[in-house]
Amino acid sequence: MAELQEELKEKIIEQLSLEDVEVSEIGDDDPLFGDGLGLDSIDALELIVLLEKDYGIKLKDPKEGKAIFESINVMADYISKHRTK
Amino acid sequence: MGECYINGIANISAQPTTDADRFLEEIISHKTSIFKAHDPNYKEFIKPAAMRRMSKSVKMGVTAASIALNNSGVEMPDAIITGTGMGCKQDSEKFLEKILYDDEQFLTPTLFIQSTHNTVGGQVALGLGCKAYNLTYVQGAASFESSLIDAQLMLLEEPEKNILVGGIDEVAKNSTLLHKLDGQIKEDDIDVINLLNSKTGGTVHSEGATFMMLGSKKTDTSHAKIVDIETISKASSEEAEKHIEAFLDRKGISIKDVDAVILGNNGDIDYDHYYRNLQDSLFSETEQLCYKHLIGDYPVASSFGFWLGCKIFEKNTVPDILKVNSTTAKKYDTVLLYNQYLGKNHSIALLQRC
Numbered sequence: 001m002a003e004l005q006e007e008l009k010e011k012i013i014e015q016l017s018l019e020d021v022e023v024s025e026i027g028d029d030d031p032l033f034g035d036g037l038g039l040d041s042i043d044a045l046e047l048i049v050l051l052e053k054d055y056g057i058k059l060k061d062p063k064e065g066k067a068i069f070e071s072i073n074v075m076a077d078y079i080s081k082h083r084t085k
Numbered sequence: 086m087g088e089c090y091i092n093g094i095a096n097i098s099a100q101p102t103t104d105a106d107r108f109l110e111e112i113i114s115h116k117t118s119i120f121k122a123h124d125p126n127y128k129e130f131i132k133p134a135a136m137r138r139m140s141k142s143v144k145m146g147v148t149a150a151s152i153a154l155n156n157s158g159v160e161m162p163d164a165i166i167t168g169t170g171m172g173c174k175q176d177s178e179k180f181l182e183k184i185l186y187d188d189e190q191f192l193t194p195t196l197f198i199q200s201t202h203n204t205v206g207g208q209v210a211l212g213l214g215c216k217a218y219n220l221t222y223v224q225g226a227a228s229f230e231s232s233l234i235d236a237q238l239m240l241l242e243e244p245e246k247n248i249l250v251g252g253i254d255e256v257a258k259n260s261t262l263l264h265k266l267d268g269q270i271k272e273d274d275i276d277v278i279n280l281l282n283s284k285t286g287g288t289v290h291s292e293g294a295t296f297m298m299l300g301s302k303k304t305d306t307s308h309a310k311i312v313d314i315e316t317i318s319k320a321s322s323e324e325a326e327k328h329i330e331a332f333l334d335r336k337g338i339s340i341k342d343v344d345a346v347i348l349g350n351n352g353d354i355d356y357d358h359y360y361r362n363l364q365d366s367l368f369s370e371t372e373q374l375c376y377k378h379l380i381g382d383y384p385v386a387s388s389f390g391f392w393l394g395c396k397i398f399e400k401n402t403v404p405d406i407l408k409v410n411s412t413t414a415k416k417y418d419t420v421l422l423y424n425q426y427l428g429k430n431h432s433i434a435l436l437q438r439c
Contacts, residue, residue, distance in 0.1 A: 015193075017137040038134055045194045053191040 004076045015050055016043050028073045036071075044069060056084030087241045089311040090439060093157025093298035095149040096392040097122055098380040099291045103152060108396045109404045112379065115277040118270050118289045119261055120381060135212065138195050140175040142255035145294035146205035147212055150251055154213075157298035157306050162249035164218040165206050166235050168228030170384020172202030174257035205253045205294075226426035227316040228252060229295070229388040230434065234314055236299050244301035251296035252385030261290055269427070271352075280378040281409065283352035291381025295388035303439050308395035312336055312435040319429050322362040329367065329423060332433050344414040345372040345397065347390040349424030351382040359425050364410065372414040374407040387424035387432055394420040394436040 009023045012032075016039065030036040033044070044065050051057040051068075057079065059065060068078045096102045100113055103125040113123060122145060127136060130148040139147070146167070154160070180196040198204070203221035210219050218239070222231035229252030236248040264270045271287040280289060299311070315332050317325070333340065346368045350360045364373055380389050397403055397417045418438045425431040 019137060020133055042138075042194055042198070049191050049193050053187070 001076055001080065004080060005072050008072055008076055008079070011050060011054065012047070015046055026072060029071050031071060032069050032075075039069075051079070054085075055079050055082075057082050087237075087244060088301045088303075089237050089240055090300055090303050091297050091308045091311060091391070091395055092247070092300045092304050092306050093153040093155070093159065094295070094308055094392055094395050095152030095156060096293065096295045096389060097125060097145045097149050098293035098389055099123055100379050102392065103148075105156070108400050108402075109379070109406060112278075112406055115289070115291075115381070117274045117277075118265070118272075118287075119256055120277070120289070120291050121256055122292045131212075138199065139208070140173055140199060140255065141292065142169070142173050142175070142253045142294070143199065143205055143208050145255070145292070146251055146253040146296070147208055149253075149294040149296040150209045150249060153249065153251075153296035153298050157247070158304070159247045159298050161213060161215060162217065162298065163243075163246035164236070164239060164248045165210050165215060166218075166220050166222070166232040166248060166250050167203070167206040167209075168222045168224070168230070168232035168250075168252045168385055168388075169202050169205065170223065170225055170228050170254050171260070172223065173200055173204045174255055174260045176200040176204075178257050178259050205251065209249070209251070224316070225430040226384050226387065226424060227430035227432050229385040230314050230316050230432040233299075233311070233434075234316070237311070237314065240299065240301045246300070248299045249296060250299055251294060252388035253294040254383040254385050255292040256290060256383075264290060277381065278378055280352035281350050281375055284354055286353055286355045288351035288353045288377070288382045290383055291386075292383055293380060293386065293389065295385065295392055297391065307439050309398050309436045310439040312338075312437050314432065314434045317431040317433075320425075320431055321428075322359045325359055325423075325425065325431055326362060326367060328431070329363070329421075329433055332435070333421070336435060338419065338435065340367055340371065343368070343371055343419050343421045344417050345374055345403065345420050347374045347376065347393055347420060347422045348409075349377060349382075349387055349390070349426075350375045350409070351377045351426075356425070356428055359428065360423070363423065370412060372403070372408070372412045373410045374403060375409050376407060379406065382426070384426070387422065390422040390424065391434070391436070394422065398436075398438045
């Protein structure tokens with residue numbers, strides 16, 4: 001799980017062009033949206049594409065993302081349970 | 086037409102031009118046929134969260150717009166009108182590459198949103214929270230002038246408005262190189278400072294942004310008055326000369342009244358005759374200035390001429406690096422701008438001190 005968490009942090013920084021953010025600055029339980037990493041609705045769409053492209057997870061309802069993208073821990077847990085690649 | 090004043094102006098180009106107090110005192114020597122703009126510290130003007138998604142043209146445009154707004158003292162424009170020849174090429178390329186490499190799957194929204202020609206106008210409006218008239222003109226080398234004409238017409242009908250007008254174009258990895266294949270860009274790298282003496286076809290390409298705040302009233306921040314602008318889609322050099330004569334005649338200005346002429350010579354041996362014809366005839370006794378050996382060429386490069394005109398009025402002097410003949414004007418009150426690209430999209434503009 002720790003490996004997946006680190007991988008997710010790296011992918012998020014790269015995919016969302018968070019140039020000033022280091023992997024070490026993202027806590028496993030930090031909220032990704034709002035007061036935490038400060039991601040917005042466009043980032044949510046980018047993360048939905050990331051899930052499908054890298055882990056084979058296709059969200060049928062984009063609203064599901066709100067719960068899945070709560071933090072790195074929640075995201076990693078969901079991916080480990082549902083990934084197809 | 087009604088009165089039209091440049092009440093704020095900012096430029097980003099391949100030279101350091103964002104410092105309002107300086108006027109081409111430091112020249113960057115470019116040695117390639119494709120080169121990038123000299124970047125100001127964008128973080129001073131754009132929040133990091135907003136900037137992370139921005140391509141070069143958006144960063145240049147938003148920053149130039151911000152400086153022009155501050156320069157004019159206007160907090161919220163009544164319209165935003167932009168011109169661009171090629172739009173946001175960088176993100177368009179990335180979007181197309183993703184379509185290719187990912188087999189038309191997994192397309193992300195950011196690149197799509199930012200791959201349109203009106204991205205910069207939209208981002209400037211979003212940053213300001215400006216919901217007013219917002220339009221982008223795509224008209225080759227006359228894109229910037231087309232947006233200016235729209236602003237002029239708006240000021241004629243609604244003279245109380247403050248209109249933010251901008252021109253933006255960027256270099257991109259692949260699409261700029263395509264212009265090397267079709268001969269628009271010189272095959273070999275050259276010392277760009279010697280561009281105007283080139284004996285080969287094509288020119289050098291670069292990028293930049295100019296934004297101006299226009300209003301119908303002269304203010305404490307006014308840089309210049311735009312007397313008029315004209316664009317011509319296609320013309321021979323003889324026809325272009327006649328257009329310029331007729332343009333000046335309509336304004337009641339004689340050739341002798343023009344203190345300096347700012348020309349768009351770009352070192353393309355196949356098309357610089359448009360300028361040389363004017364240099365040897367109409368303006369043979371006028372101070373002649375060129376600038377593309379400093380900033381390269383791109384669809385809205387002519388907007389740099391407006392910035393130059395404003396700087397000349399402000400400083401009342403012309404850096405030697407711009408001069409291409411031995412005539413020196415006794416004063417700088419009236420400046421004519423002329424530009425064309427590949428014999429198309431000619432533009433004529435007349436600026437006066439105010």
